[in-house]
Amino acid sequence: MLIRIDLQSDVPLYLQLRNELVLAIAAGQLLPGQKLPSVRQLAGQLGVNAMTVQKSYNLLKAQGFVVTDRKRGTVVSSTPPSGQACCAQLQDDLALLAAQAGIGGLSQREFLQLCAQCYRSITQKPAGEGGDTPCSS
Amino acid sequence: MLIRIDLQSDVPLYLQLRNELVLAIAAGQLLPGQKLPSVRQLAGQLGVNAMTVQKSYNLLKAQGFVVTDRKRGTVVSSTPPSGQACCAQLQDDLALLAAQAGIGGLSQREFLQLCAQCYRSITQKPAGEGGDTPCSS
Amino acid sequence: MLIRIDLQSDVPLYLQLRNELVLAIAAGQLLPGQKLPSVRQLAGQLGVNAMTVQKSYNLLKAQGFVVTDRKRGTVVSSTPPSGQACCAQLQDDLALLAAQAGIGGLSQREFLQLCAQCYRSITQKPAGEGGDTPCSS
Amino acid sequence: MLIRIDLQSDVPLYLQLRNELVLAIAAGQLLPGQKLPSVRQLAGQLGVNAMTVQKSYNLLKAQGFVVTDRKRGTVVSSTPPSGQACCAQLQDDLALLAAQAGIGGLSQREFLQLCAQCYRSITQKPAGEGGDTPCSS
DNA sequence: GTGGTCTAGACCACG
DNA sequence: GTGGTCTAGACCACA
DSSP states (O other): OOOOOOTTSSSOHHHHHHHHHHHHHHTTSSOTTOBOOOHHHHHHHHTSOHHHHHHHHHHHHHTTSEEEETTTEEEEOSSOOOTTTTHHHHHHHHHHHHHHHHHTTOOHHHHHHHHHHHHHHHHTOSSOOOOOOTTOO | OOOOOOTTSSSOHHHHHHHHHHHHHHTTSSOTTOBOOOHHHHHHHHTSOHHHHHHHHHHHHHTTSEEEETTTEEEEOSSOOOTTTTHHHHHHHHHHHHHHHHHTTOOHHHHHHHHHHHHHHHHTOSSOOOOOOTTOO | OOOOOOTTSSSOHHHHHHHHHHHHHHTTSSOTTOBOOOHHHHHHHHTSOHHHHHHHHHHHHHTTSEEEETTTEEEEOSSOOOTTTTHHHHHHHHHHHHHHHHHTTOOHHHHHHHHHHHHHHHHTOSSOOOOOOTTOO | OOOOOOTTSSSOHHHHHHHHHHHHHHTTSSOTTOBOOOHHHHHHHHTSOHHHHHHHHHHHHHTTSEEEETTTEEEEOSSOOOTTTTHHHHHHHHHHHHHHHHHTTOOHHHHHHHHHHHHHHHHTOSSOOOOOOTTOO
C-alpha cells in the first residue's frame, strides 16, 4: 500500500493521511476486516510523528471507516458508514464542486463525465497510477 | 443575496463565506461584472470581523472568481477560472467524495444521480430553498 | 452462564469480563461459595488470553467479590464487599451518571425510574434477555 | 469554578477533567452558552499540559456537551445530548452500579435513596462541598 | 489571544 | 508489540 503525503500542502498531515486511507479503502487495497499498519509503523514509514498518525486513525474511527479491535489492532470496518446517512454532507461538498465546475464553463454533461471518471478510477485502481487522461472533454 | 455562516462549523468563517459567494456566483445571483458588497458592509451584515471578509475576497481574487476594480471595488470576474484549469484539483476533491460514496455503498449510478442533482440545484437556485428530495435513491 | 465480551469496545477486555462476572453474581447465576470456571477454561471459551482472565479474577479478588480457595480454586465470596463500604466510590459514579441524566433533561423522577428498572433487571435476570422497554418515559 | 484532578488516580487526566466539567455543567456552574476557560488558561491553572485539556474539550464536544464557537471559543452547548438518546449507555452503567449495590446488600429502596441523593446533590450544588451525610441509610 | 497542528520522546495499560 | 496517555514546547490559522 502506497501512501504519499505532502509536507508542503496546507492540508494538515493527519487529514491528508485520512484521505489517502479512505481512498485506499475505496480502492479495495484495504479490505473490510483487514488490519491497518500500526500507528508506529506507519509513522516511521511516512516520517511523521506517531500522534499525527493516531489522530488520523481516531478520525477514521469516529467516522466509522475503521474500528480498533482489542486483539488485532486497527482494522477496516465491515459496517462502513452508509452513503445515505452522509448524504447531506456529501451533497454540500458536491454542490460546491459543481458550482466551481459550472462557473468554469463545464456543462452538466461534462461535469457528470468527470464524476463518472472519478468514480471509476477510484473503485478500479488496484495499484498503478496513471493511464487515464483526465479532462479530455 | 442570502449568505449564511455557521459560527460552530469546523470550516473557517472566511472559507464559509468564500464558498457561499462561489455558490452565489454559480447560481447567477451575482453576475459577471456585478459589484460585491463592500467589505465593511458585508462584515456588518454578517456580524463578523472585516478582516475575515477581506480574507474571503482576497481568496476569491487569487482564485480568479473576482477582480478588484479601482473605481467600483470588488466585482465578479468576466473571465472566470476555466474548469479545465482547475481540473486537477476538482478531480482530487471529486475522487475523495466518490470514494466515500463508494464505501458507503452507493453505486456509480446512484452517485451520478446525486452529482446531477447537485449540479442542477446549483445553477437553478435563484432564491428559494427546498423542493428536491435528496437521497431518494 | 453466558458471558459476552466485545472486542471493539473501548473498555478493556479484563474489565468487561470483571463486569460481566459481577452482573452474574448479582443475578444469582453465581451463588456464594460457587466455583468459577478455571482461568484456562474461561479463556478458551471466550477466545481470549489466559492472562486476561487471570487479571479479571485478580481484580475481583482484590475487590472482595471472590476468594481463592486452595482446594477449589476461585469461588464467589460469602462475605461480599459491603455496599456501605463502597459507598463513596458508588456515589461518585452515580453522581456522574445523574449529572449526565440531568443535563440530558431527565427529571429526578425519570432518573429514579431508570435506576429502579436497572436494579430490578439485575436481580431478576436469571437468563433471558429482553422484555422491558427502557426509556419509555 | 473549582476543578480538582488527582494525579495519582488511575483515571486518565483528560477523563477526570471531562467528568468534572460534566458535573459543573449539571450543577449549573456552567450555564448553556457560557464560555469555558481557554485551553491554555485551564491547563496553566491545573498544572497540566494544554493538549490534555484540549483532549477533554474535544471529548466533550464529540459528546455534545460543548461546542466551539469560532468567535467566542468553547462554550456550553444549548442543545445538550438527550438523556433519552444516551439511555442505553446510561442503563448499562447504572446496571453495573446496581449490581454492586445489590451484592453489597443494599435493597432496592436503599439503592434508590442513594440515587435520589446523588441526583439532588448534583443539581443543587452551587458551590460549597459537604453537608450531606452519604450512606446514612 | 483563541484553538488547531505537529514534534520528539516518554511511560503505561493491554493482550 | 499494540494503542493510549502525557509532557514541553513550537508554529500556525483564525478572528
